[in-house]
Amino acid sequence: MPKRYLDLNTYFRERFGHRVHKLTVDAGMTCPNRDGTLSTTGCAYCNAQGSGTGAFARGLSIREQLEQSKIHVARRFKARKFMAYFQSFSNTYAPIETLARRYDEALSVEDVIGLAIGTRPDCAENAVLDLLASYARRYLVWVESGLQSACDQTLHRINRGHDVACFSDALKRTRQRGLPVCAHVILGLPGETRRDMLTTANFLADLAIDGVKLHLLYIIRGTPLETLYRQGRFHCLDQQEYADLVCDFIERLPPQTVIQRVTGDPHPKELVAPDWALRKRETFDWIQRIFEQRDSRQGQRYSPPHG
Numbered sequence: 001m002p003k004r005y006l007d008l009n010t011y012f013r014e015r016f017g018h019r020v021h022k023l024t025v026d027a028g029m030t031c032p033n034r035d036g037t038l039s040t041t042g043c044a045y046c047n048a049q050g051s052g053t054g055a056f057a058r059g060l061s062i063r064e065q066l067e068q069s070k071i072h073v074a075r076r077f078k079a080r081k082f083m084a085y086f087q088s089f090s091n092t093y094a095p096i097e098t099l100a101r102r103y104d105e106a107l108s109v110e111d112v113i114g115l116a117i118g119t120r121p122d123c124a125e126n127a128v129l130d131l132l133a134s135y136a137r138r139y140l141v142w143v144e145s146g147l148q149s150a151c152d153q154t155l156h157r158i159n160r161g162h163d164v165a166c167f168s169d170a171l172k173r174t175r176q177r178g179l180p181v182c183a184h185v186i187l188g189l190p191g192e193t194r195r196d197m198l199t200t201a202n203f204l205a206d207l208a209i210d211g212v213k214l215h216l217l218y219i220i221r222g223t224p225l226e227t228l229y230r231q232g233r234f235h236c237l238d239q240q241e242y243a244d245l246v247c248d249f250i251e252r253l254p255p256q257t258v259i260q261r262v263t264g265d266p267h268p269k270e271l272v273a274p275d276w277a278l279r280k281r282e283t284f285d286w287i288q289r290i291f292e293q294r295d296s297r298q299g300q301r302y303s304p305p306h307g
């Protein structure tokens, strides 16, 4: 059944005419919200691994990580071309020479046709953006910027260490260099109402954001959020509620925004709650079913900003 939104596979096929797969890279980075620059505790939902695999610390080079994943992914998904997705921590937060070496290494791997660089909006110095723009002449380069919510109170509550204005500024400077930006958003953050979450959708729609990744808020071990949860001070969304919100969100986005993700991907050993976070297929099915029941799709409630 055709998807009711522009997903990443469709985007890649439309652009390249074939399947492209993103391969996760751990480049041994850190983050100002972890290394003491802003805090040492990090965002409320993040543990000391910073969503990383720890591969770099185990001695696996970027090339080795990519070569290993390529074999697995080529067999499973029949993908022939790949994007190197720098996922762990903040991948624009290091001396520029180090960054250039890491990006070059990824792009030197056969069949890697681009970079997706996960980072924080307060780690978007012009010199780094210029470096990324220099690769974009030959490769596809996306910047993945963590917004999480367009509500400053929420960002403060979860200890993000930046505000919404910081995201807007980084977005503007990144796009001035011709680089597309994918905003990361989390649904179900502490204290957020449905209205707050849809405010984030409208905020991104007004910016005609290039891409969005939607994550559900799940609780992993060793995070400040786990403590709140165990004290009964925070509840997770249920699966249908989440799927409803995803549809509400996507309906408000412009039709050309690439929806790169509609749920999260917790490590089973780290997950505390909700248990349905591991049943991704079910969540996809819920989302599809709700769109069909509503007979709606991406852009259904989008209206371009005036002026």
Ligand code: SF4
Binding pocket: 031, 032, 033, 034, 041, 042, 043, 046, 047, 050, 051, 088, 089, 090, 120, 146
């Ligand atoms: S910015 Fe990312 S890596 Fe840093 S603390 Fe927050 S979630 Fe963790």
